[in-house]
Amino acid sequence: xxxxxxxxxxxxxxxxxxxxxxxxxxxxxxxxxxxxxxxxxxxxxxxxxxxxxxxxxxxxxxxxxxxxxxxxxxxxxxxxxxxxxxxxxxxxxxxxxxxxxxxxxxxxxxxxxxxxxxxxxxxxxxxxxxxxxxxxxxxxxxxxxxxxxxxxxxxxxxxxxxxxxxxxxxxxxxxxxxxxxxxxxxxxxxxxxxxxxxxxxxxxxxxxxxxxxxxxxxxxxxxxx
Amino acid sequence: xxxxxxxxxxxxxxxxxxxxxxxxxxxxxxxxxxxxxxxxxxxxxxxxxxxxxxxxxxxxxxxxxxxxxxxxxxxxxxxxxxxxxxxxxxxxxxxxxxxxxxxxxxxxxxxxxxxxxxxxxxxxxxxxxxxxxxxxxxxxxxxxxxxxxxxxxxxxxxxxxxxxxxxxxxxxxxxxxxxxxxxxxxxxxxxxxxxxxxxxxxxxxxxxxxxxxxxxxxxxxxxxxxxxxxxxxxxxxxxxxxxxxxxxxxxxxxxxxxxxxxxxxxxxxxxxxxxxxxxxxxxxxxxxxxxxxxxxxxxxxxxxxxxxxxxxxxxxxxxxxxxxxxxxxxxxxxxxxxxxxxxxxxxxxxxxxxxxxxxxxxxxxxxxxxxxxxxxxxxxxxxxxxxxxxxxxxxxxxxxxxxxxxxxxxxxxxxxxxxxx
Numbered sequence: 001x002x003x004x005x006x007x008x009x010x011x012x013x014x015x016x017x018x019x020x021x022x023x024x025x026x027x028x029x030x031x032x033x034x035x036x037x038x039x040x041x042x043x044x045x046x047x048x049x050x051x052x053x054x055x056x057x058x059x060x061x062x063x064x065x066x067x068x069x070x071x072x073x074x075x076x077x078x079x080x081x082x083x084x085x086x087x088x089x090x091x092x093x094x095x096x097x098x099x100x101x102x103x104x105x106x107x108x109x110x111x112x113x114x115x116x117x118x119x120x121x122x123x124x125x126x127x128x129x130x131x132x133x134x135x136x137x138x139x140x141x142x143x144x145x146x147x148x149x150x151x152x153x154x155x156x157x158x159x160x161x162x163x164x165x166x167x168x169x170x171x172x173x174x175x176x177x178x179x180x181x182x183x184x185x186x187x188x189x190x191x192x193x194x195x196x197x198x199x200x201x202x203x204x205x206x207x208x209x210x211x212x213x214x215x216x217x218x219x220x221x222x223x224x225x
Numbered sequence: 226x227x228x229x230x231x232x233x234x235x236x237x238x239x240x241x242x243x244x245x246x247x248x249x250x251x252x253x254x255x256x257x258x259x260x261x262x263x264x265x266x267x268x269x270x271x272x273x274x275x276x277x278x279x280x281x282x283x284x285x286x287x288x289x290x291x292x293x294x295x296x297x298x299x300x301x302x303x304x305x306x307x308x309x310x311x312x313x314x315x316x317x318x319x320x321x322x323x324x325x326x327x328x329x330x331x332x333x334x335x336x337x338x339x340x341x342x343x344x345x346x347x348x349x350x351x352x353x354x355x356x357x358x359x360x361x362x363x364x365x366x367x368x369x370x371x372x373x374x375x376x377x378x379x380x381x382x383x384x385x386x387x388x389x390x391x392x393x394x395x396x397x398x399x400x401x402x403x404x405x406x407x408x409x410x411x412x413x414x415x416x417x418x419x420x421x422x423x424x425x426x427x428x429x430x431x432x433x434x435x436x437x438x439x440x441x442x443x444x445x446x447x448x449x450x451x452x453x454x455x456x457x458x459x460x461x462x463x464x465x466x467x468x469x470x471x472x473x474x475x476x477x478x479x480x481x482x483x484x485x486x487x488x489x490x491x492x493x494x495x496x497x498x499x500x501x502x503x504x505x506x507x508x509x510x511x512x513x514x515x516x517x518x519x520x521x522x523x524x525x526x527x528x529x530x531x532x533x534x535x536x537x538x539x540x541x542x543x544x545x546x547x548x549x550x551x552x553x554x555x556x557x558x559x560x561x562x563x564x565x566x567x568x569x570x571x572x573x574x575x576x577x578x579x580x581x582x583x584x585x586x587x588x589x590x591x592x593x594x595x596x597x598x599x600x601x602x603x604x605x606x607x608x609x610x611x612x613x614x615x616x617x618x619x620x621x622x623x624x625x626x627x628x629x630x631x632x633x634x635x636x637x638x639x640x641x642x643x644x645x646x
Binding site: 051054056057076077080081083084085087089091093095097098099100104107108109111112157161 | 228229231232235236238239538539541542543544545546547548549550552639640643
């Protein structure tokens with residue numbers, strides 16, 4: 001299978017003597033090309049689930065398989081390579097590098113792709129700049145952009161390596177509803193055009209409605225998928 | 226690499242104050258290290274010159290029975306301990322074939338009495354030597370009232386401390402009665418006319434005491450009445466004082482074989498205070514260098530750590546985007562390297578400029594003891610091995626100092642760094 005298979009995924013956090021069970025033996029299948037929203041109230045385990053899929057955190061138990069590969073068994077080097085080649089990340093706070101302009105921020109992950117020619121990299125970046133509608137801001141620094149524009153830069157940065165899966169943790173949480181919907185439009189369009197799998201988290205019902213599939217979490221368990 | 230390099234420059238520009246601090250400390254450290262290492266090399270090489278110009282010379286060949294320790298070269302000896310002409314000639318011929326030796330000359334150490342204006346007796350110590358064959362430029366040192374003593378001038382210099390104390394000057398043309406030792410160990414009294422003198426105003430009196438120079442060895446011999454050209458010692462000069470440990474044992478071995486009644490002694494034995502001054506100077510400069518380099522290293526470690534703490538979120542973002550630990554470590558290490566390398570390069574260029582200027586102008590320092598010792602117009606230069614060693618030290622600092630915090634930064638968990646926003 002080309003998608004994501006999650007089996008018995010659990011994550012416990014130890015806060016002093018207290019054990020917080022962030023995820024409790026989750027089983028999930030997410031098909032390739034999905035446009036899925038992980039929904040749930042704060043503390044339900046949305047971010048933890050995305051972190052497990054994105055190899056940012058390690059589970060206490062269970063496995064995550066992407067295209068049949070158990071990603072937890074990968075070496076540190078292979079995990080890094082996996083993040084670079086297969087995954088794309090969009091963060092709630094955009095996480096753009098303040099010293100780089102729009103072009104350079106989008107280009108950043110391509111530094112690791114030495115197999116690509118300089119011109120090819122430039123074309124990829126410019127294609128995405130056009131796709132997210134920031135042609136006029138290509139040399140602007142993040143502080144010169146609005147929240148929506150910054151998130152569009154972050155989306156472009158996530159897509160520039162042509163990842164199979166894009167993970168977005170509350171991508172619209174710091175945006176007003178109009179801008180949030182614009183960002184969702186963009187993600188939807190790319191999902192449709194490129195077949196990129198999008199898994200994003202949100203607790204906003206309006207955003208949830210836009211997803212083709214909603215995975216509801218509550219207290220670390222899948223309530224509905 | 227070009228892209229990483231650009232990213233480094235952007236980050237350095239962002240933390241401008243931090244960049245400037247590291248740049249300045251690297252600049253200052255490199256400047257002082259470069260300058261002092263080359264100057265120390267100069268001083269080390271010129272120790273022979275320095276002490277040759279003074280009164281001690283660098284090593285002396287003399288009779289084994291003479292006690293020279295702490296005498297500053299003004300030792301007591303018996304007349305039979307003087308060197309015979311064939312011994313002098315043999316030693317000078319041998320020393321001429323030693324590549325590390327720059328020159329040699331025979332001298333007579335003497336002591337006696339001088340009668341001042343009111344017939345007050347004053348003891349004095351002196352050296353009689355041939356200025357004409359002296360391989361060091363002494364003319365700039367021995368003068369009275371500003372006029373240099375010309376080579377070959379008989380009875381040229383006989384300044385006495387009490388004369389200077391009384392008149393605050395050396396009185397040229399004045400006649401003294403000198404009592405000089407003859408071959409039989411007796412004193413002969415002779416009139417000596419002062420034709421020049423050491424300008425004692427340039428010398429601290431507690432260091433120099435009273436002394437006399439007699440710049441006409443043959444004149445001295447005939448004045449005293451020697452039947453043969455005797456000398457109390459042969460003084461030799463090394464091109465580089467640091468070769469003493471290697472060269473002196475060879476000379477000693479030659480003497481044991483050919484002149485068993487003679488020995489060779491280093492200036493370190495008869496003037497240990499000068500060895501201590503040189504050692505103290507070396508230790509002081511090297512300590513300052515070490516402190517500066519240590520400050521530079523600690524500051525770079527501290528400021529790189531600050532930089533990492535400030536950029537936690539960036540580290541997390543970059544790791545999430547696929548940058549590995551090595552990439553993060555390289556990023557911070559490269560930033561540290563660039564800034565230290567830039568600062569050190571500026572420091573080297575500045576120091577090189579200062580050395581060039583000093584080389585052209587010379588170090589004029591006529592009012593201090595060192596000016597008398599080193600001479601006026603001391604011109605420092607560059608030494609390839611010092612340039613290479615200082616460059617390697619700063620290269621090592623630039624590579625190693627930011628490496629520790631960079632490696633620590635690269636080992637941070639992605640989750641923790643992303644949460645630190």
